[in-house]
Amino acid sequence: TLSRTYFSGIQPTGVPHLGNYLGALRNWVKLQREAAPHDTLYFSIVGWHALTLPQDRKVLLGAQTDMMALLLAIGLDPKRSIIFHQSQNPNHLELAWYLNCITPVGKLRRMTTWKGRLADSRNANDESEVDDSLLNTGLFTYPVLQAADILLYKATHVPVGEDQQQHIELCRDLAEIFNRQLEADNKTFRATFPLPAPVYTPSKRILSLRDPTSKMSKSSPIEQSRILLTDSPEEIKAKIRRAVTDSVQGITYDPVNRPGTSNLLTILAACENTEPEQVADLYSGKDHGHLKSDVIDAVVEMLRRPREEYERLIQARTYLTEVAQDGLWKAKLQSEQVMRTVRERLGM
Ligand code: ADP
Numbered sequence: 001t002l003s004r005t006y007f008s009g010i011q012p013t014g015v016p017h018l019g020n021y022l023g024a025l026r027n028w029v030k031l032q033r034e035a036a037p038h039d040t041l042y043f044s045i046v047g048w049h050a051l052t053l054p055q056d057r058k059v060l061l062g063a064q065t066d067m068m069a070l071l072l073a074i075g076l077d078p079k080r081s082i083i084f085h086q087s088q089n090p091n092h093l094e095l096a097w098y099l100n101c102i103t104p105v106g107k108l109r110r111m112t113t114w115k116g117r118l119a120d121s122r123n124a125n126d127e128s129e130v131d132d133s134l135l136n137t138g139l140f141t142y143p144v145l146q147a148a149d150i151l152l153y154k155a156t157h158v159p160v161g162e163d164q165q166q167h168i169e170l171c172r173d174l175a176e177i178f179n180r181q182l183e184a185d186n187k188t189f190r191a192t193f194p195l196p197a198p199v200y201t202p203s204k205r206i207l208s209l210r211d212p213t214s215k216m217s218k219s220s221p222i223e224q225s226r227i228l229l230t231d232s233p234e235e236i237k238a239k240i241r242r243a244v245t246d247s248v249q250g251i252t253y254d255p256v257n258r259p260g261t262s263n264l265l266t267i268l269a270a271c272e273n274t275e276p277e278q279v280a281d282l283y284s285g286k287d288h289g290h291l292k293s294d295v296i297d298a299v300v301e302m303l304r305r306p307r308e309e310y311e312r313l314i315q316a317r318t319y320l321t322e323v324a325q326d327g328l329w330k331a332k333l334q335s336e337q338v339m340r341t342v343r344e345r346l347g348m
C-alpha cells in the first residue's frame with residue numbers, strides 16, 4: 001500500500017475546550033495509533049495563523065508553549081509524530097507567497113470564513129455598506145498559508161473538521177494549478193504536489209453548555225459555556241451541573257427539540273465511544289440529574305490523565321524545547337527538499 005502523510009495544525013490561541021478535543025485533537029491521537037509504520041504524521045502549532053487577529057505578545061508566546069505541552073499531554077508521541085511550531089520554519093511563508101501568486105482573488109472572496117468577516121463588518125445603519133478597512137489582508141489570504149502548511153510536507157491526508165472543507169478544496173485547487181502550470185512549462189518535471197484528501201472527524205458537534213443552540217467555542221465570553229482540557233474535576237462538575245437542559249420528563253435524544261439534553265448525550269457517547277441514540281436508550285427512565293452525574297464522571301475520567309500530564313509537562317520547559325527542536329529539525333529536513341524543487345521550478 002502507498003504510504004500516507006498526515007498534516008494537521010492547531011492555533012495557539014488558548015487552552016482547547018472539550019469541543020476541540022472531541023472534534024479534532026482526540027482524533028489525531030487515534031490516527032497516530034492506527035497509522036501504518038511507514039506513514040508520517042505532522043502536527044503543527046500554527047502561530048502565524050494566530051496573528052490574523054490581534055494578540056498580546058506575552059500571551060501568544062506562552063500559548064505556543066502551553067499548546068506543545070497539551071499536545072503531548074493528550075498522547076501525541078514525539079517519537080512517532082513530528083510535532084513542531086510552524087513559526088520556526090520560514091518555508092511555510094515562502095511557499096505561501098508562491099501560492100499567493102497563483103491564487104485567483106475571486107477564490108478567496110468566496111471563502112465562507114471571509115464572507116463571515118465581511119458580514120460582521122457591515123455598517124449597522126446601511127447593510128449594503130461593508131467596511132473592509134478594518135479587516136487585515138492576513139485574514140483574507142490565510143487559507144493560502146494553510147494550503148502551504150499542508151503542501152510543504154506533500155501531505156496526502158488532512159484530518160480536519162467539516163467546517164474546513166472549503167479550505168481543503170482550495171488547497172487541492174492550488175496544488176493542481178501549480179502542478180499544471182509548471183508541467184506545461186517544463187515537461188521534465190513531474191507533479192510536485194499530491195492532492196491532499198480531507199479526513200473528517202466522525203464525532204458530532206459539541207454545543208455550548210449555556211446556549212445549546214450554538215457550538216461550544218473559545219470565542220464565547222461566557223466561560224461557563226465550555227469545559228477546558230485543564231479544568232479541575234470541581235470545575236467540570238460545576239459547569240455540567242449548570243448546563244442548560246429542559247423541563248421535559250425523561251431523557252430522549254432529540255437534537256432539534258431538546259438540544260441541551262441531546263448535547264449531554266452526545267458528550268457522554270463520545271466519552272464512551274458509542275452513539276448518543278444508544279446512550280439515550282439506557283437513560284429513558286431516568287432524569288437530568290442522573291444523566292448529568294454520569295456525564296460529569298465520564299468527562300472527569302476522560303480528562304484526568306491529559307490534565308495530570310499537562311501539569312507535569314508544563315513544568316518541564318527544557319523537555320518541551322527539546323521536543324520542539326527535534327520536531328523542527330525533521331520538519332525542516334522534509335520541507336527543504338520540497339522547497340528546492342519548488343524554487344528550481346519557479347526560477348528562484
Ligand atoms: P473555536 O470555534 O473554539 O475557535 P476552532 O475554530 O479553533 O475552535 O477549531 C479548532 C478545531 O476544533 C477544528 O477542527 C474544529 O472543527 C474543532 N471544533 C471547534 N469547536 C468544536 C465543537 N464545538 N465541536 C466539535 N468540534 C469543534
Ligand code: NA
Pocket residue numbers: none
Ligand atoms: Na472558530
